[in-house]
Amino acid sequence: ALYESKKQEGSCHHMVFSDSLQARLQKETRVENGLHQALANNEFELHYQPIVELDTQRIQGVEALIRWRQADGKLLLPGEFIEEVNRVGLIGALGEWVLEAACKQLRVWLDNDVDLNMSINVSPRHLRQAGFDELVIETVKRYQIPEGRLMLELTEEVFVDSGISSLYVLNEIRKVGVRIAIDDFGTGYSSMRYLKSLPIDRIKIDRCFISGGGGVHLSDPMITQAIGFLAEGLDLDLVAEGIETPEQVAALKAQGCQKGQGFLFARPLPNHVLINLLRANH
Numbered sequence: 001a002l003y004e005s006k007k008q009e010g011s012c013h014h015m016v017f018s019d020s021l022q023a024r025l026q027k028e029t030r031v032e033n034g035l036h037q038a039l040a041n042n043e044f045e046l047h048y049q050p051i052v053e054l055d056t057q058r059i060q061g062v063e064a065l066i067r068w069r070q071a072d073g074k075l076l077l078p079g080e081f082i083e084e085v086n087r088v089g090l091i092g093a094l095g096e097w098v099l100e101a102a103c104k105q106l107r108v109w110l111d112n113d114v115d116l117n118m119s120i121n122v123s124p125r126h127l128r129q130a131g132f133d134e135l136v137i138e139t140v141k142r143y144q145i146p147e148g149r150l151m152l153e154l155t156e157e158v159f160v161d162s163g164i165s166s167l168y169v170l171n172e173i174r175k176v177g178v179r180i181a182i183d184d185f186g187t188g189y190s191s192m193r194y195l196k197s198l199p200i201d202r203i204k205i206d207r208c209f210i211s212g213g214g215g216v217h218l219s220d221p222m223i224t225q226a227i228g229f230l231a232e233g234l235d236l237d238l239v240a241e242g243i244e245t246p247e248q249v250a251a252l253k254a255q256g257c258q259k260g261q262g263f264l265f266a267r268p269l270p271n272h273v274l275i276n277l278l279r280a281n282h
């Protein structure tokens with residue numbers, strides 16, 4: 001049996017499962033074939049989860065989250081396919097699709113006076129591929145994305161084991177006004193000394209410390225407070241992920257955190273639903 005730990009949607013612990021090798025290989029082949037077709041058939045879509053100012057609930061930006069709309073109409077979440085995409089070597093192709101789709105959408109919003117910032121998730125493996133910086137720079141130039149409108153979310157591992165070259169790439173990207181966020185902060189292995197010298201603009205506090213425990217209060221107020229001090233001291237923008245209750249909002253605000261994201265405000269939404277929500281809010 002093969003063992004693997006997988007992050008489950010909706011929880012913060014890791015689940016261990018086993019599978020027969022044969023079943024697993026068959027599944028992988030199916031997924032790989034499916035992925036090639038999905039890219040060719042345009043079966044992926046981006047949904048957008050609002051990032052709000054906690055004081056006013058004003059939506060200041062969105063995070064683009066990928067979904068796979070399969071031919072039978074079934075919608076798959078990234079937890080069900082991103083690992084496979086990485087494994088079969090398609091993360092560059094998928095990442096390029098996400099970047100293109102996000103910039104295209106952002107251009108449409110800006111042309112229609114929809115005042116939003118866009119964050120996209122970038123796989124560490126894609127970032128390390130040759131030409132990633134050129135790809136990003138070329139795309140934002142082609143869509144004439146203004147400075148500060150696009151942000152790339154990267155998990156801590158990027159900064160830990162990839163060394164100088166990734167830092168160079170991030171610096172190049174920042175020169176054209178693209179911002180960088182550390183996603184799921186607090187779950188990886190960033191050292192504080194390292195954090196100080198990184199080319200980053202934002203820290204996103206991982207959902208585990210907010211709603212990971214399942215209660216109405218902050219799951220780990222000491223950790224959120226400590227991350228808040230860190231962000232303030234380093235002059236970084238701070239966003240709390242996974243806010244599900246008003247109690248969590250109140251506690252975060254009391255700690256000085258000004259931005260958040262979570263099911264309490266909105267789930268990831270298709271563009272037309274997001275636009276309706278924006279209309280209703282203004």
Ligand code: C2E
Nearest residue numbers: 010065066077078079098121122123242243244261262263
């Ligand atoms: P992430 O970047 O940390 O995104 C946040 C995830 O938390 C999303 O799950 C979102 O739906 C979920 N979430 C947001 N608010 C709440 C809440 O209040 N409660 C709970 N329980 N969950 C909440 P999703 O869309 O399933 O994405 C999972 C992960 O997949 C993302 O985590 C990101 O690491 C990855 N991912 C998503 N889209 C892309 C993409 O386009 N490219 C890459 N490389 N990875 C992606």
Ligand code: MG
Nearest residue numbers: 063121153183
């Ligand atoms: Mg993210």
Ligand code: MG
Nearest residue numbers: 183184204241
């Ligand atoms: Mg996150």
Ligand code: MG
Nearest residue numbers: 183184206207
């Ligand atoms: Mg995550």
